[in-house]
Amino acid sequence: MTGGSTVHDAQSLPSNDNINSYSFCIDLNGEWFTSKGAMIAYYGNIDFAGVAAFASRAAWVASRFSSPIYTQDWVIAAGQGKLVIGDRGFDINSYDLDAGNLTIKASNLLAFETGLELKQSIVPGFLTLIGTGKFLASSSGPVIFVEPPFRADPDALLGWADCPSPSVHYDHNWMAQSFMAGIQGMFGRESGEERQYDFTGAGTILMQSSEQMRADGALVRLVESQTNLLDAQSAGSLGQRLVMRSQQQ
Known part of the structure; x- marks a missing residue:
């Protein structure tokens, strides 16, 4: 290789640290929970x-x-070796919880140690980690940390720690002033100016620098499971709105 590129092997890879902004090397000696598809390479058994x-x-x-x-x-990576994690060129950061409680967007959680317990959040599309241990999360751009009271664009929100779950705030003035926002709302499309997550109390909110999102297949399955509660007419109406939304996008 030329041009100053660094060539790594099992010994030169970092231990539980970033290789660069877009990849992280886990020094595996036991088990980790990892998001399916997050592994990009590994050394060892x-x-x-x-x-x-x-x-x-x-x-x-x-x-x-x-x-x-x-x-x-999700999968469990078990054994000994160097495990390299990546996410399509998104930034990757590691975080340590110490008897903590953190909720994070499910599509951005990449891996976590088995000392942490994972639960499904009451907010759709988010997961909660409880306990002590390290976890890895991706973000579209660097992570910004802010304190409540604060309102966040749902697409840019990455997660929150040590504070109550947010409530949903709708800006009706925005809807009244923007004809196109009203049309998009009819088709199920929303913007951060129209709808935000409202945080109060103490704690820390994690924001992405961009609104770019990863697809969350589990969220689709969650919504699909709820359609069993609809009658035929309501299901047909929902289907038409989803078609119109996809055409608008």
Whole structure:
């Protein structure tokens, strides 16, 4: 290789640290929960198994991973070696919880140590980590930390720690003043100017520098499961609105 590129091997890769802004190297000696597809390379003897399959052999998995909708999107990496994690060129940061409680957008959570317990948040599309340990999360651009009271664009919101779950705030003045916002609202499209998450109390909110989002297949499954509550007419109406929304986008 030329041009000053660094060539890594198992010894030169960092231990539980970033290789660069877009990749992280886990010094694996045991087990980690990892998002399916996050692994980009590894050295050593590492096996990967789906969370559901692993739980049938180890009861501790079920006690640590309490989010049925997201089960099929996660695997357990077990063994010894260097495990490299990435997410399509998004920034990757590591965070340490010490007897903490943090809620994060599910599509941005990449991996976490088994000392942490994962639960499904009451806010759709988010997961909550509880306990002590390290986790990895991606972001579209650098992460910004802010304190409440604060209102956040849902697309730019990454997560929050040590504060109550947000309420939803609608800016009716924006809707009244913007004809196009009203039309988009009819088709199910919203902007940060129209709808925000409203945080109060004490704590820390994590924001992405961009509104670019990753697809969340589990969120689609969650919404689909709720359509069983609709009658035929309501389901048909919802289908038409979703078609119009996709055409608008």
